[in-house]
Amino acid sequence: MTFWTPYPNLSKQLEQVQQMMTAAIHVKNPQTQAAILDLFASGGKRLRPAYLLLFSEFTNLEPDKRIALASSIEMLHTATLIHDDVIDQAETRRGVPTVSHLYGPEIAVYAGDYLFIAVFRLMIQHALDLSNLSQRVDAMEKLLNGELGQMNLKFNTEQTIDDYIDNISGKTAELFAQACAVAPFADGAYKLAQLAYDIGLNIGIAFQIMDDYLDYTADSDTLGKPVLADMQQGIYSAPVLFALAADNRVADFLSQENFDAVFQIIQHTNALQKTHDLARQYTANALKLIEKLPNKPVKSDIRQITKDLLERQL
Numbered sequence: 182m183t184f185w186t187p188y189p190n191l192s193k194q195l196e197q198v199q200q201m202m203t204a205a206i207h208v209k210n211p212q213t214q215a216a217i218l219d220l221f222a223s224g225g226k227r228l229r230p231a232y233l234l235l236f237s238e239f240t241n242l243e244p245d246k247r248i249a250l251a252s253s254i255e256m257l258h259t260a261t262l263i264h265d266d267v268i269d270q271a272e273t274r275r276g277v278p279t280v281s282h283l284y285g286p287e288i289a290v291y292a293g294d295y296l297f298i299a300v301f302r303l304m305i306q307h308a309l310d311l312s313n314l315s316q317r318v319d320a321m322e323k324l325l326n327g328e329l330g331q332m333n334l335k336f337n338t339e340q341t342i343d344d345y346i347d348n349i350s351g352k353t354a355e356l357f358a359q360a361c362a363v364a365p366f367a368d369g370a371y372k373l374a375q376l377a378y379d380i381g382l383n384i385g386i387a388f389q390i391m392d393d394y395l396d397y398t399a400d401s402d403t404l405g406k407p408v409l410a411d412m413q414q415g416i417y418s419a420p421v422l423f424a425l426a427a428d429n430r431v432a433d434f435l436s437q438e439n440f441d442a443v444f445q446i447i448q449h450t451n452a453l454q455k456t457h458d459l460a461r462q463y464t465a466n467a468l469k470l471i472e473k474l475p476n477k478p479v480k481s482d483i484r485q486i487t488k489d490l491l492e493r494q495l
Contacts, residue, residue, distance in 0.1 A: 184226050184489075188482060191234060194248065198230045201252040205299050208292075216280045216292045220259060223277045229360040230255045231486070232384070236377050237364035238479035247364060253300045254360050260296035261356075263289050269414065336415035338432040342422055342459070346386060353392075354385025373475075380470045384487055387463035391491060393418035394456045397447050409440050419459060423452035464491045 185192040202221055208214040230251035237247040265271070266279040267286045273279060281289035334340045334348070361381030365374035396411065397420050411418055412435070417425070424443060425431045427450040434442040447453060467487055474480050 185231065188486075191231060191482070194234050194251070195227050195231060197248050198227065198234075198251045198255060201248055201303070202256055205252065205256070205303050206295075208295055210288075210291065212284055212288050213292050213295060216284045216288055217259075217296065219283070220263065220280055220292075227255060228388070228490075229258050229356050232357065232360040232381065232483075233364055235479055235483050235486070236361045238477060239373060239377075239475055240364050240368035240370060242364055242368050246367065249303055249306070250363055250367065253303050254356065254363065256296045256300050256303070258356055260293045260300070263293035263296070267293075269410065271410065334417075336435075338417070338425055338435060340417065340422065342419065345417075345419060345422055349386055349389040350382065353389040354382045357385030357388065358382040376470060376473055380467050380474075380483075383463045383467035383470065384490070387460045387467060388490055390419055390456060390460040390463065391493065393420060394453060394460060396420070397444070397453060409444065412440050412443065413438075419456040420447045420452045423447075423455045424450055427452060460491060464488070 183192070185195060199221065203218060206214060206217050206221075208217065233251045233254055234247060237250070242250075262274065263280050266274060267281045267289045270281070271279050272282045279289070280292055284292075334344055358378045358381035361384070362374045362378035365371075365377050393411075396409075396418065412421060417435075421431070421435075421443065424447045428446050431443055431446055434440075434446070464487065468484060471480065471484050471487065474483070
């Protein structure tokens with residue numbers, strides 16, 4: 182049983198995405214080739230291509246274009262993950278060793294760079310026009326700005342929840358927004374594309390907040406990454422920011438690198454409840470906007486999957 186078992190048609194399309202991504206990789210260096218293919222095989226939920234395929238049901242795009250767009254969005258996402266893991270010096274992701282840990286940072290950087298190129302080549306091969314390529318460039322710029330914004334605020338205990346939302350809007354939510362909007366955009370349905378973008382942005386923000394919530398409610402084996410890694414690197418997510426507001430000792434504990442004490446305060450204040458409430462707020466925003474979508478059968482699937490993301494334990 183996988184996340185997509187209740188959606189057999191979508192599950193089949195996601196297998197085609199996997200096949201197209203694999204077929205798109207032709208690297209002369211065997212280590213880089215192996216690194217990319219291993220990461221593709223390790224899976225993940227494939228949420229971004231899934232949303233792209235769901236929203237493409239509102240369009241007249243040919244099946245091969247839908248799969249190509251979904252593949253391009255997942256390859257772009259994978260490239261950012263590889264580079265993130267190099268920067269974070271992360272040893273695992275989703276419970277499996279990272280590309281940088283297995284092959285070294287040099288191979289990992291090349292693998293990420295290659296995937297950026299593969300994204301554009303795939304889109305050109307499937308006759309997706311210049312405006313779609315422009316969308317990918319805009320998305321990459323927003324992703325980078327989110328990462329840079331986060332870097333600028335490292336170890337800053339004065340940052341606000343608004344700062345945090347700004348950064349995750351670029352770092353995480355932009356790809357969800359693109360995933361939802363790009364098929365209607367490619368089909369020329371610009372009003373629908375804007376609505377889809379807004380839906381995706383709210384879903385992506387809610388998804389990241391839930392990820393940050395789960396850092397403090399699941400153990401590292403369950404979640405697939407060390408729960409305190411971000412805090413140690415000076416990246417303060419919503420639970421830490423709410424704890425900072427709730428207890429004036431938190432800033433001192435962070436400066437002293439007493440992360441266990443911060444963790445305990447997060448557990449014993451309203452920080453986690455406030456984080457969950459914030460995720461619920463953005464999910465509610467997304468669900469409200471989903472009701473404005475055309476009344477096609479896929480609408481109920483989009484609604485249900487979005488609700489399920491808030492309640493997930495993984």
